[in-house]
Amino acid sequence: MVRAAFVLGVLASALVHALPLQPASLSRDAPGSVRIQPGSYFIEFVSEPATPASEWEHAQFAQQAAAAGIRMRVRNSFRRLFNGVSIDLHNTRHLRQLAALPVVKRTWPMQMRFRSAAIPSSNVSPNLMFAHQHTGVDRAHAELGLDGTGIKVGVIDTGVDYMHPDLGGCWKTPGCPFQYGSDFVGDGYDSAKTPFPHPGPDPRDTCDGHGTHVTGIIAAHGPKVRGVAPGVTLGVYRIFGCPGNGTGQAADDVILKAMEAAHADRMDVINMSFGGGSGWSEDPLSVAASRLVRDGIVVVASTGNDGANGLYTSGSPGLGVGVINVASFDNWMITSLSINISGPHSNFSIVHSAPGNGKYRFVFENPAEVVAPTDSAGSVEGCAPYNASFAGAILLVKRGNCTFVEKAEHAQAAGAIGVMVYNYDPELMSPTSTSPKVTIPLVVIKSDDAQAILNELKLGTTTAAATNHTMSVSSSTGGQISHFSSWGPDPELQLSPAVGAPGGNIFSTFPLALGGYTSLSGTSMASPYVAGMAALILQSRSGAASVDEVRRLILESARPVAAANSTAMLSPLRQGSGLADVWSSLSALATAEPPQLSLNYTGGAQGSGVQSVRTVVLRNHSPDSAMTLTMTHLAASSVSSYMANGSFAAVPRTWPEAGQPRPDRSTLPSAFIESPALPIRVAPGASQEVAVRIAAPAELDASDGWLYGGYLRFNILWDDRNGTAQSLHVPYAGYLGDYAQADVLAAPDEGFPYISMKGDDGPLAADSRVSIDGAHRVAVHYRLEHPTRLLQLQLVDDANKTQGYLPYGYQEYMGRNYQSSRGRFTNSTINGTLYEDKELTHQVDLRPGAYRVRLAALRPLRDPSDPDGFQIWYSPRFIVDAVSLARNETANALDDAENSDDVFRP
Missing domain, CATH: 2.60.40.4070 (Immunoglobulin-like)
Known part of the structure; x- marks a missing residue:
């Protein structure tokens, strides 16, 4: 198989990623990107890291480069997860000379990863507790007394405001949750402008907030926010500077340095809420993450926020082997600051996102007129300048076709004092309008709330006022996959994402200087939720569970959800194993291996009904009760990037189509246990191999590039006096047709x-x-x-x-x-x-x-x-x-x- 050879062999990387990767917290209308840092390179040496040969190669490289007269600056040296150095070359023509040195295996340019913007809000709500009720976290706390005590969790992010009272208000003092960590960059770091970091004394973040929000989801222990694992010991590794310094990038060698530091500090779990885009398991950070897993650390990463861009958008480092990359589900409650609308017909209050720039809050004590204008291009999206003045007004504009910064700039130039951007779906999202030119607040509101305002505007003058009042409303999309959550598979057809967790509309801690609390959305928020679950599982096993065991327990106990308005399940390429449930993980008496099945390409012709046989090993962990199992097959929607007319589109085409009540069974995959004969009985402490035959859809056109999938639900019953029962879900996905002949270029x-x-x-x-x-x-x-x-x-x-x-x-x-x-x-x-x-x-x-x-x-x-x-x-x-x-x-x-x-x- 292609994947294993690369991951285990070398720390391979892209020379150039022609595509951007999106930051993992949903923060901008147009995603951020990865770009190349001119003149900066990784140099990988021949031997594996952390070996005597690697030390010799570091010395030889320095001597050989000096003897060749090559002028360079060594940025960082790596010996734990990567054997090599990162350098800046004075003359890039010397790169070929370096590549030819005996100790050098490979070279590649340095990449810069864009930060994810964090946005402030204020006030209080038990929003996170609603999520805990649906994921088993509340029962783990209340009935088992688990809180992550004794487990070390590393957070590689923008730093943390450790003085926040819900996070302990301390740094490395006795009894403080923060006992490990470093600032690798300093407040003023931005790799595009100041490529050489100036580390600070500690990783306190008072200017960004993303890492503080993420850390709160894991470990907050105050009356306002209670995290998933509030008793863990924390390590914080800061890799981003303050957002006001420019583009907000972090070089891959800075990230890798932080990963090695977390490894050296012997973290049990590491969370990385960044990445996105269309990544590879061979990407440097993915392979470094694979090595962390190999060394016994549970690694959790966000899958990315590129869901609107369709298939193959899961990003690195989440594609590393054994990494738990996490999709986002919407929370069941939206908590946010409110806006009070007064119109000719009715008065009402609505929720809004956190503002796009923390310096400028959406607070208007005195009512301001709301205007829904048309720009000079005749659009309501505000992507072109306005021909009229809107002095003192709040503009209502539609999301799309330009960045939030551009919308804010045009509104500000017209004299507006604020902007409400309405989404084109019922969800909120977290925008960013961070720019030195923007000095007015911008927020996002829901589409149905916008329609209510537009209805009032048709009748006459409508005003808006906003204070620091927080309100909570139920979410119509609660428990559904977030629209922004990225799709799999990876380019080599490995199933991605691994699992899902609450990530849409999560209320958590924020730097005190930026309001103390806010709601953010993104797979950045879902990833720490699962990291906290991993800590609870490790605590329940006294820290002795293996990485594979933790991953299996989280994945197999998840609950897949059905696709909206469909009789089929949502594709595993969108939700992985489904919504994680830590209570089911902790109470599991059986496991399956492997926890997910990637069928690779099937190579069949249209209508052939190609079949694959896979072996699943079911283990009975009960010491004294036998178990009996059967299997139910749950077919999922097939998806394709190609429409019925053969054209390519971002939003995947799905089959069965939405609203179709009874699709022909021949257009759905099927699966059944081939051997042994049912029912299957497994003795206490024993295991049983089960051969499952999976048939691809017979009547879908293979030329359309369909990716099909589903779930093998193993229904298990123990013969104890309580009649204990459990269900395990093993997702699978495959390609209908010959994947090796799939086109890459546009037609x-x-x-x-x-x-x-x-x-x-x-x-x-x-x-x-x-x-x-x-x-x-x-x-x-x-x-x-x-x-x-x-x-x-x-x-x-x-x-x-x-x-x-x-x-x-x-x-x-x-x-x-x-x-x-x-x-x-x-x-x-x-x-x-x-x-x-x-x-x-x-x-x-x-x-x-x-x-x-x-x-x-x-x-x-x-x-x-x-x-x-x-x-x-x-x-x-x-x-x-x-x-x-x-x-x-x-x-x-x-x-x-x-x-x-x-x-x-x-």
Whole structure:
């Protein structure tokens, strides 16, 4: 299998992620991203970390690089989870020399991960307790007395306001919950502007809040917020600076340094509420997380908030082997500050999200007029400037098509004092409008509340007032998967996410300077919930449970939910094993191995009903009672990125379609126990292998790229006097068709790929004549509809001989492009510079002549050494009449801008 070879062998990484990864707390209308730090690299040595050979290699590398006259700055050295260093090169042409040193296995550029913005609110509500009632946490507290005491939990995040009274109000004093941790960056750190961190004395966060919110979900123990495991001992590892310093990035080597510190402090559980995007298990942080798991640490990570962007959006580090990556379910109660609406017909109060910038609260003691204007583009979305003045008004605008910052800037320029953005679904979300230019508050309100305001505006003047009053309302989506929660599978068809937990509308602690409490939404909030559950399980086993045991107990005891308006279950590629229930985990007397089944590609033709047989081992942990088991199959909706007309879309197509009462059984997967014969009886303390035959849907069109799945529910009854019963759920997922033949590039009838002159809308016609200089370049536009392990962009002549790689022309482990207005495709340019080597360090000049662009994308699960494994596209022939050799810094800077966040962000 592809995955294991890479994860166990090397700490592999993407050379360039052409796709952005979203921060794990839902914080912006357009997601954040991962970008490359120019001139900064990871250098991996040959041996495994934490071995005598690795120490020798560190010394040899320094000597060999010095002997070669290579000027570099060593940023960090790694010996625990990764054997190597991170460096800054003064001349990137030296990278190929470093790669050729005997002790070097591999090099790759440094990536910068965007932080997730945190947003303040205030006042109090037992919002988190509603979640505890639905996840068994309340029973674990009340009936078993579990609180995580004796278990060490590490939080790698933005730091924590440890002076918060609900978190202990202390730092490393006797009896204090905070006994471990470091600040790796300092308040002023932003990798884009100050790439070298200046660590602070401790990881106190008074300016962001994300880490304080996450920590509260795990360990708050006050009257206002009670976390899942309030008795744990905490380690806090700060990797982000203050949001006001700019883009808010953290370099991967800073994150890796924090992971190694948590490893050195012997944490029992580590939570990482960041990631997202279209990741790989081979990503550096995923593999480092795999090594933490291998060393006996339970690692929990958020799966990401890219649900609106469809399949293959689970991100790293959550895709590491053995990592519990967590999807988000909406809370059953929304707690937030309120807005009082006064209209011609009625007066009412509504809830709103935390404001997009903590410096500017949505508080208006005196009523202000509400206006729902149309911008200069004729839209109610506020993405263009306004032609009128709205001095002193609060604007009501629709979410979509631009960032919250842009909406706030346009409203502010028109004189508005606040902005209410209404969502296009019934949920709240956590926005961000952090920008030095924005000095007015922006909040999100629910769609039905917005409609009520719009109805009042039709009748006449309507006003809004807002104080510090908090209100709680029931959520119509409580217990359902959050719309923002990312989809699996991973690019190698491993099932993702692993499990789900409450993450939508979670009320928790926040820095005292920012209000003390707030509600946030995101898989960032679901991940610490599961980390707290892991601590409770470890405490119940006196810390002796293995990582595999903890993971199995959490996954198999979860409860899968049905898809909305459907007779089928929600796909495991959205909810994993379902909503976690720690009470069921703690009371489990049986387990199954493996806890999830990835069927890989099935390779069958349409209508063939391809079948797979998998073995599940059921273990009876009762010491004195036999168990009898049967199995029920729960079919889940099949999903595809391709619509009925063959076009690609972000929101997955599902089957059965919503509202269909009785779908034909041949369009659903099926499963049954093949052996042994039913009923199956397992003696006390014994185990039993069960062969399960799973049949793919017979009547779905394999050319549509369907991913099918379901749940094997093992119904178990013990012969004790209490008649103890238990159900275990084992999800499975597979691909209908030959996954290794799946296309990666957009189909030509969707308009991609194509080439054009930079700045022109239309594609170049065959045999067009062009001149290339600093201002005129040929642009290559392509769209990845599926992640690819390797993409190559080369220029070939009329004899099909390669002349060199384009800038950004050799990229590994790429995610797919998202389908929003800002991320539908990726650019590369021909600017007079080509590269002879795949490291893109040895430049050659482009000469006049006839050329074509050769774009090759590796299909899923294929070997990059096999030429037949690539999907290949050739551009029309074009003729370069002249090339300016003045390839100055301006031209190169333009290339960097084209491959920046503005192009790649969805």
